[in-house]
Amino acid sequence: MTKSNLPENRLENRFPEKEPLLTKREATVEANRCLYCVDAPCIDSCPTSIDIPEFIRRIATENREGSAKTILESNILGYSCAQVCPTEVLCESTCVFNEMDEEPIRIGELQRYATEPAIENDVQFFEAGEPTGKRVALIGAGPASLSCAHRLRRYGHETTIFEAKSYPGGLNTDGVAPYKLHAHQSLKEIDYVRQIGGIDIEYNTAVGKDVTLEELEEDFDAIFIGAGLGPDNWLDIPGTDLDGVWGAVDLIAKMKVEEGYELPDDVHTACVVGGGNTAIDVVRELRGLGVDDVMLVYRRDEASMSGYEHEWEGAKKEGARGVWFSQPVEIVGDDHARALRCRKMRPASDDPDDRSLELVDGSDFDIDCDLVVVAIGQSKLGDLFADVDGVELDWGKIVIDAETGRTGNTKYFAGGDCVSGGKEVVDAVEEGKVAARSIHALLTDDAEASADEESTETAPSPVT
């Protein structure tokens, strides 16, 4: 892997890929199975609207490079999206084969097959536009900002990304499950994206701390906020300060990027608190690392989990179990967590539409465990922008006009998790792309630029 400054001995490297790169034969068979539908529903269910039938046809005609171009034209992070997208609920969910009760086309795997050689061999399809002399600051080097910056470079604007951490990629580098994508793959892709030239990244530079918004406003013509979400939300119960209690995103990042990090040897039983995708990810990761008994502890029932069904089914196959209607009330231990004390919950009424729960007095029980992981969401970073004129917040999320990515302040645009409160990489990519169009319109006084772009997708100057 080139230019990746990640250490070699990272815990995530112990995870094999769940879906290895298709062989040529597999890709050919699958690509030829695709019907090349007209007005294909899969395109509509890809947030970045990749022309899926076209890229698959290009695989079938042995135009693999042209296939990569079709993908990257709509989604410059198409290589990692191919691996991290929940295709089961996105493109593949609307494949017409589902209508015949047949397996949908393996779109994600074909997308990786198409893009991987382009990334590996640095085949560039896009050129930077004629310099406009305009400068855009982007906050956070996650998928939203990277997508926005690449598009802005195609328009010819200068871009500087300010990133609090020492590496780029946001959660795509240090959050997504390692059996889907390894951190070095994310970094490799970012190297590739930056080959367009002129995407500067200032690492270890937290906006609001190392550089102020006033300074950015002064130095730049527009600002894109792609800061994602903040640290893990925390349980407000006794015992969370014990050793062996972790925030999910914190723990995952350690596994993915920290040199030599290991789970303590004596972890045999773990409780993961939460019911979302991050909780399920942690469960599967811990099982993958050999933790004997991994339980997902959730205050509602299985059917009410917000995490994807296919992910939870996978976790169960891997040996995880769920503990339902259970609310942690204390983490028990001396120095180190020894058990998670829970209280039973039950629906507050018989009305199935009423989702409220009540605690059952006297129902406390302890789950013995060596590790407690708190996966109840990430905090919102909106406060940082509370004082910016016109920028509106909704429970810490930044409010934008979805069509344009504009905030209430003409200079500020935003996209990604800091707006949505937490969606997928592919959504962040799309929102970055949309914002780039309106930033371009702002900077070129071209009110129609964004409208024109909409339909044709012809950002200037593809090279090959």
Place this chain on the structure above:
Amino acid sequence: MPDLSVNFAGIKSPNPFWLASAPPANSGEQVMRAFDAGWGGAVWKTLGQPIVNVSSRFGSLDYGDRRMIGFNNIELITDRPLEDNFREIEEVKRHYPDHAVIASLMVETKEEWKDIIARSIDAGADGLELNFGCPHGMCERGMGSAVGQEPKVCQEITSWAVEYSTVPVIVKLTPNVGDIIPPGRAAVRGGAHAVSLINTIKSIIGVDLDRGVIQPPVNTKSSNGGYCGQAVRPIALHMTNQLAQDRQVNIPISGIGGVETWRDALEFIYLGASTVQVCTAVMHHGYRIVEDMIDGTERFMRDKGFETIDEMVGKALPSYDQWGNLDLNHEIIAKIDADLCIGCQKCVAACHDGAHQCIHVGEDSRVPYIDEAECIGCNLCKYVCPVPDCITMVEVDNDKDSMTWNEYIAAKERGEDVEHPGKSTHQTHF
């Protein structure tokens, strides 16, 4: 950036990809959409005295779950009034002056030819294509393949058209002949500026066994149709090669028959075609297939260092020779990669029952081995093997000098004592 534009016998086109005369080029609205999608030219659905068509009219040859690897039709020429067609040709040319619009024509008498040619040119057609190929219906009326099969008639009607025309004349040939050279030369003698081939091949696509009716059925009957699509490409490539090799046929060739991808198109170009035409693949997938045809061709040209289409035209022609000039001492044999082999033994059946009985299976492994002394290097096992690169053909250095059949016969005639060329195996003891 490679340049895809072509000048085909004086007809300019932004790329070599044209719609063939058929349903995809039936109306102005369609042709304009095709140009927007990227097609460089269109040969209009054949014009003549409008006819009445039957329904149904198409038949399909499926193979496993692959639809339409072969296609047949019993459709005739345009069923729309000539005025409408000419008005639309004019409109298309007005909006797309740089694209190629060719009027395909089929009428009977000299007067009719004169009239329809004049009207086509008035409408702005960049060229004419004489449909001497339709092998059903029209030939019963003395037109279409009835003309293409008779070199004399072909030459005569071509010469009328050339006389009346001020734009290039392309003669579209029928493959329903024993030898494509005579009609090709006849077109040249008649003064044609180019030829195009192939039109469809006489065929019966299938029989409905439940009803006992030939497909496609028109109520309880059917007729022989014209075969096209993927499956006919080898025949079309052969005929293209034949004409391109012939010194007397020294005019541009437009290749037609089973083109679906950029690779298919390039095969025709490598065998001497300078434009290609497509019908069935567009009927199957729509105009949008041209997007990848263009992109794939451009990428191929960049990879191989070609700057123009012309540089590629006929690239593979020198590799063709008569059988008698092939080296009988060139020896290859099959090799099985035991690590890749999955043990299906398709190759064993193929070799034993369909080739040279030299692939065997031992006692303790499902992986077959090859008796190299017996292998005649026919390729069959390689084709039936489902695993990519598992069976490869490797060259054997047999220390023999090259010797063709013609050289061998000539040497024998000179009374020389020459060793019989080729490999001696259990079935060939020289």
